[in-house]
Amino acid sequence: MKKNSTTIYDIARALEVSASTVSRALRNHQDISAEVTEKVKKMAKKMKYKPNTLAQNLKERKTKVIGVIIPEIIHHFNMSVLNGIEEVAFRKGYHIMVTKTNESYQREVMNADSLAGQVDGLLVCLSQETKKYDHFRTFKQQEIPLVFFERVAEKVAGHRVVMNDEAIAFTLTEHLIKSGYQRIAILTGGDHLNTCRSRIKGYREAISRYGMTPDESLIVKTGMSFQEGRVGFQKVMSMEQKPDAIFATGEQIALAVYSETKKMGLHIGSQLGLAAFSCDPLLALLEPSVTGLGQKGFEMGSMAAQLCINEIENENKSTKSRAETLSNELIIRKSSLKTSADTLVVSSYSSFLSGKNSDESLVYIY
Amino acid sequence: MKKNSTTIYDIARALEVSASTVSRALRNHQDISAEVTEKVKKMAKKMKYKPNTLAQNLKERKTKVIGVIIPEIIHHFNMSVLNGIEEVAFRKGYHIMVTKTNESYQREVMNADSLAGQVDGLLVCLSQETKKYDHFRTFKQQEIPLVFFERVAEKVAGHRVVMNDEAIAFTLTEHLIKSGYQRIAILTGGDHLNTCRSRIKGYREAISRYGMTPDESLIVKTGMSFQEGRVGFQKVMSMEQKPDAIFATGEQIALAVYSETKKMGLHIGSQLGLAAFSCDPLLALLEPSVTGLGQKGFEMGSMAAQLCINEIENENKSTKSRAETLSNELIIRKSSLKTSADTLVVSSYSSFLSGKNSDESLVYIY
DNA sequence: TTTTTTTATGCAACCGATTGCGGTTTCGAT
DNA sequence: ATCGAAACCGCAATCGGTTGCATAAAAAAA
Incomplete structure (x- = not known):
C-alpha cells in the first residue's frame, strides 16, 4: 500500500522549505506565516497529498480505531449493536475493527491479543465459554478503555452496558x-x-x-x-x-x-x-x-461506543467504571x-x- | 494506548545487546546465534514484550487489515457476507475494518477516503446511490487490491464476485x-x-x-x-x-x-x-x-476475502481483474x-x- | 603464524509525521 | 545606529521496529 503517495518531504522539496514547515502549515500552526501556509496547502492539494495514517498513528500513539469482539455475526441483536457502534464511531471519526469468537473462549483470547496493539478502545460481548478474563488485563495495563456490553465481565475493570x-x-x-x-x-x-x-x-x-x-x-x-x-x-x-x-x-x-x-x-x-x-x-x-x-440493540451499541470514545478522549484519568442499565x-x-x-x-x-x-x-x- | 509496554530497546538494554540483535533474534534471523536468540526470546517473554504493531505497520507499509464497505448492517445477506469475510480474514491473520454507507453515495466516498490510508485491501458492495467511482481511484494508484461483491463497479479495475x-x-x-x-x-x-x-x-x-x-x-x-x-x-x-x-x-x-x-x-x-x-x-x-x-452470502464473502488476500500477498503484479459468478x-x-x-x-x-x-x-x- | 572465510553483532538509516528548541530575519523602539 | 522582541522557519530527535552494510571475533585454510 501507499505505493506512489506524496509525503510532506515531497511538498517541502517542491517548495524549498523544510518538512517541519509543511507539517505545521498543514496543521495551521501560528508560527507559520499566512502566505507560506497557503502556498503549502495549495501544493498539497496539487500533489494530492494524503497524510500517512500509519506514521501519524506511531507518532501520536493512537489509531482512531475501536475494536469489537462479538460472539456471532449472524445474530440480529449483535447486528443491531454493531450498527449502533458503527454509527457513533463514524460520527466521532473512528473506525471499527470487528472480530467474532464463534462463542469460543480460545478465539476470544486470540482476538483480544491481536487487537491489543492497534485499537484505542475495545468493546466486548463475552463468548458463552468465557470464564477467565486474563486476556483483558493487557488493556487495563495499557490504559486502553474497555467496555463490555450484554455479556459482561464483572470482575474486570471496565464500563458495562447491560439490559435490565x-x-x-x-x-x-x-x-x-x-x-x-x-x-x-x-x-x-x-x-x-x-x-x-x-x-x-x-x-x-x-x-x-x-x-x-x-x-x-x-x-x-x-x-x-x-x-x-x-x-x-x-x-x-x-x-x-x-x-x-x-x-x-x-x-x-x-x-x-x-x-x-x-x-x-x-x-x-x-x-x-x-x-x-x-x-x-x-x-x-x-x-x-x-x-x-x-429493540434496544442500537441503543446499547451507541451507548457502549459513546462511553468508550469518551474515555479515550477524556484526559482525566478519573473515569471510574460505569455500569449502564438499559430498560x-x-x-x-x-x-x-x-x-x-x-x-x-x-x-x-x-x-x-x-x-x-x-x-x-x-x-x-x- | 501502549502506555507501559516494553520495546526491543528495553530488552536490548537488559541483555546488553543492540536493538537490531533483538529484532533479528525475535524473527529467527539466521545471523543470530542460537544461544543469543534463545536468551532474547526468554527475556522477551519475561518482560511481556509485544511488538508495536503501529511501528511495524509504518516500516512494512502494510497493516494486515482489509476494509469493508457495505450499504447496511441490519441486513441478513450483508451480514452473511461479512461473516464469510471475517472467517477468512481471521484464518489468514487479517483484521477487518467495517464501515457502512446507509446507501449514501457521500458516505461511501468518505468511507473509502478514510480507509485508503490504513488498509491493505478493500471489499466493497456499492451503495444504491453510487453512480460515480472516482473515490476508488486512489486504491488503484496505490495498488491496493479492490474487490467488489454483489453490487459491483464494472468500469473500475478490480475483482468482482456476483451471483448469477x-x-x-x-x-x-x-x-x-x-x-x-x-x-x-x-x-x-x-x-x-x-x-x-x-x-x-x-x-x-x-x-x-x-x-x-x-x-x-x-x-x-x-x-x-x-x-x-x-x-x-x-x-x-x-x-x-x-x-x-x-x-x-x-x-x-x-x-x-x-x-x-x-x-x-x-x-x-x-x-x-x-x-x-x-x-x-x-x-x-x-x-x-x-x-x-x-444462502450464498458466506460463500460470497469468503470468496471475496480470499481474492483480496491473494492479491495482497501475491507479489506478481499479473493479477488481472477476475470476475467470479456464484451459482x-x-x-x-x-x-x-x-x-x-x-x-x-x-x-x-x-x-x-x-x-x-x-x-x-x-x-x-x- | 598469517591470511581467508565464516559467524555474529552493532551502527545508522529508514518508514513519515510531529514538535521542542534554537537560530535568523524583520521591524519598531530607543 | 543599536537593542530587543516578535515573527518565521529549520534542525534534529522521537515514535518502535527493520535491515543493508560494516566490523569484529572466531574458525578454517594456507
Missing part, C-alpha cells in the same frame, strides 16, 4: 403466569454469564412470588445457540411432566423452539406458551407472532396467550424491584 | 409463470446497479420467452430498502390492473411486500404470488413460507404456489443461458 435482565425476566415470567400457564420452563445458558444468571433470577423470583412450586428440572442450561436451544427444548419436552410454556432466554433459542414446535405440530399459544428474551423484529412477522422485547419493554404477542384474543388490551405490570429500580418494564399487547 | 443474477431472475420468473400467475410485477432499484439491471433482464427474458405481453409499468424501480419496497408495492397495487404476483428483487423489498400484504389481508400464494431474490432463512419460517434463494438455487415455497400442494414435487428448470452457463439454477420444492 432480571426485571425483564421477572415481568416476562409474570406475564406467562398471568396468561394461565402452569409449568414454565426456562431455556438458557451457563450460570457464569451475567445475562443467564439474571434472567434465571428474575424467573425464579416470579415463580415464587406467585406461589408456584419451583422445579429445578425446568431450568435448562444447555446454551444460547440454535442447536443448544433445540437440545434444551427436546429435553424438557421429553420429560414425563412436560412444560406448558417456554421462556427462551435468547433469540436463537426462541427460533429453535419455534421451528421445533412447528415441526411437532403443536400450536404455539394455545398448546404451548412461548415468550422470548429477544429483540428480533422477525418475531412480529411470524404466525403466530412471538412475545419478545423492544426495555415486553411486547406481548400471540405466542404467550392461551386464547388469541381479538380485542387487545394494554396493561402494565409494575417492575418487581420496587424501590431500587424505577424504570418499570412496560408491557404492550399487540 | 440474470439466470436466477429468469428461473424465478419462469417459475411464477408456470405456477399460473399472469401479471408479474418486479420491484427493484435503479438501472445503474448491476444487480437490478441483470435481474430485470432475466425477468424480461422469461416474460418474452413465455409469450406474455411485457408491461413496462410492472417494472418498478423505487429502490431496494424496506420503505422504498413498500412504496413500489403500493404503487403496483394501486394500478387499475393489479399484478397477481410480485418478484421482489431484494430481501428488504420482500419483507415490505410480505408485511403489507398481511396488513391488507391478502393471502400470499393463492391471491398474490410472491418470490424473492433473497437468501434470508427467515423466509422459510414465515407462514406462508416465501420462495427465495439458497445459486431457487427454493420454492408456498408463497409462489397458487394451490398449496401437500404433495411436493421436485423438478428442475434448465437455465436459460443454454451454452454459456452450465450451472443451472436448481429448483427445490419445499
